[in-house]
Amino acid sequence: MRYITALAALPFALGAPTLNTRADAAAEAAPGKYIVVLKPDAPAPAAAPATGPGIMSTSAVAAAEKTHIYGVGNFKGFAASLTSVQLAALQADSTVAYIVTDKREAHTMDVSAADQAQWGRITSQANATWGLARISHRDAGTTEYRFAASAGAGTCAYIVDTGVYAEHPEFEGRATFLKNFATTATTDDNGHGTHVSGTIGSKTYGVAKKTKLFGIKVLDEYGYGAWSDIIAGIQYAVEDSKNRTEECPNGYVANMSLGGPRNQALNDVVKEAVEAGIFFAVAAGNEAVNTDASSPSSEPTAFTVGATDYQDQITSFSNYGWLVDGFAPGLDIESTWIGGPTATNIISGTSMASPHMAGLAAYLQGVYGQQDPAALALRIKSMSTVGKVKNIFPNTGTPNLLAFNGAL
CATH class of the missing domain: 3.40.50.200 (Peptidase S8/S53 domain)
Structure with missing residues (x-):
């Protein structure tokens, strides 16, 4: 079974707004690309106001290039290209659960070529x-x-x-x-x-x-x-x-x-x-x-x-x-x-x-x-x-x- 490299996440502490940056030499990093996961009680990314309180009001985040916005049950967040300044702002935000690096790390899993x-x-x-x-x-x-x-x-x-x-x-x-x-x-x-x-x-x-x-x-x-x-x-x-x-x-x-x-x-x-x-x-x-x-x-x-x-x-x-x-x-x-x-x-x-x-x-x-x-x-x-x-x-x-x- 070939590995289909897709969403490669590095190990991180669940619930901690910190980014695990453990290097993986085998993975192809996407520079500046991250997946930001919000806490369950945080405003939904798509609905949060552009100004005022909330994660999406952060000016650095508002300027970020978002590729996906997620909302599946309690799983909320977004994928984006972030500068170091934007990343630091998100790491300090109280509504962020955790941030992981977005990598091309997932792959397929094939190995050869009642009554x-x-x-x-x-x-x-x-x-x-x-x-x-x-x-x-x-x-x-x-x-x-x-x-x-x-x-x-x-x-x-x-x-x-x-x-x-x-x-x-x-x-x-x-x-x-x-x-x-x-x-x-x-x-x-x-x-x-x-x-x-x-x-x-x-x-x-x-x-x-x-x-x-x-x-x-x-x-x-x-x-x-x-x-x-x-x-x-x-x-x-x-x-x-x-x-x-x-x-x-x-x-x-x-x-x-x-x-x-x-x-x-x-x-x-x-x-x-x-x-x-x-x-x-x-x-x-x-x-x-x-x-x-x-x-x-x-x-x-x-x-x-x-x-x-x-x-x-x-x-x-x-x-x-x-x-x-x-x-x-x-x-x-x-x-x-x-x-x-x-x-x-x-x-x-x-x-x-x-x-x-x-x-x-x-x-x-x-x-x-x-x-x-x-x-x-x-x-x-x-x-x-x-x-x-x-x-x-x-x-x-x-x-x-x-x-x-x-x-x-």
């Missing part, structure tokens, strides 16, 4: 990808994908990634390139987002074959993006979902197969999006380390997904730890790709495991109806196959749970 009456009819797909077959059987070794015929109907999935090649016939007209926050073309010019979308909901390669897919582009053609753009993309998904209650009566899911160093701002906006009713599946990361130092995989309200191989072993690259919620297939996954109507690609990473789980969340809401994200996460865990994942790191709190769709 039966409620479930309704169970159907099957022969010669399915090994990942689909694995999540529909308790034991490995089959090539059949078994699933409820509802197949995620009435649900909508937001893919916060490199965009989606919506014209691919595998999407059957159910995919939309919704919004572009990256600086490159309004299309998926990388392929990663299209591959992820295909695993969630394409005709042949998808877990939830009737869900609607909405691509939000926050990463460029190289799979990298700014933290500020990723936060803006999440905010857009939340706002867009409010206008799709009739189109998505059975609920919403989102997938983020991207990540970077731990970023509290990104974690906080994911938390608010989950509280707004969107189930978030996120990739655990590909460094074979504890995922608690990465974002968004360290956000507890997100559903963090590690990767397994054909033999139910943790892949050599998958992150682990108590913040992982479960595992799904992530090695040599075939799915849709860019470049033409028959394009497919086989790639690996926790980027490929996460959309199996996002698709499963959409699929289960197609069966049971819309569910609160926490309740849906609990259902997924309670249905999971227990004890099959091999080579789990001891004494790390990593759960031995493998995704299962319940289609016995």
Whole structure:
């Protein structure tokens, strides 16, 4: 799974109006660019007066070039280019919770290049990808994908990634390139987002074959993006979902197969999006380390997904730890790709495991109806196959749970 560099946040003390300036030689800094997060009781940035009390009345801030204004639940703030004088003024402002440097640090996470009456009819797909077959059987070794015929109907999935090649016939007209926050073309010019979308909901390669897919582009053609753009993309998904209650009566899911160093701002906006009713599946990361130092995989309200191989072993690259919620297939996954109507690609990473789980969340809401994200996460865990994942790191709190769709 390639890391899609996006909103890289450096470590900082939550609630302290100070900027952590720990250098990261591997990250490409955006000089003078910051994400300013306000305290919950501070005036909303867009509504604060230009003069008088409040954060936006600070003359240095009023003159700043703002690229995004955020307001998702209690997560409020803005992204801006700041001079040292403006930065100092904000650090001293009592309404500021914290400030983080905006970096191109987030990246994709690929590594190679009920009862039966409620479930309704169970159907099957022969010669399915090994990942689909694995999540529909308790034991490995089959090539059949078994699933409820509802197949995620009435649900909508937001893919916060490199965009989606919506014209691919595998999407059957159910995919939309919704919004572009990256600086490159309004299309998926990388392929990663299209591959992820295909695993969630394409005709042949998808877990939830009737869900609607909405691509939000926050990463460029190289799979990298700014933290500020990723936060803006999440905010857009939340706002867009409010206008799709009739189109998505059975609920919403989102997938983020991207990540970077731990970023509290990104974690906080994911938390608010989950509280707004969107189930978030996120990739655990590909460094074979504890995922608690990465974002968004360290956000507890997100559903963090590690990767397994054909033999139910943790892949050599998958992150682990108590913040992982479960595992799904992530090695040599075939799915849709860019470049033409028959394009497919086989790639690996926790980027490929996460959309199996996002698709499963959409699929289960197609069966049971819309569910609160926490309740849906609990259902997924309670249905999971227990004890099959091999080579789990001891004494790390990593759960031995493998995704299962319940289609016995």
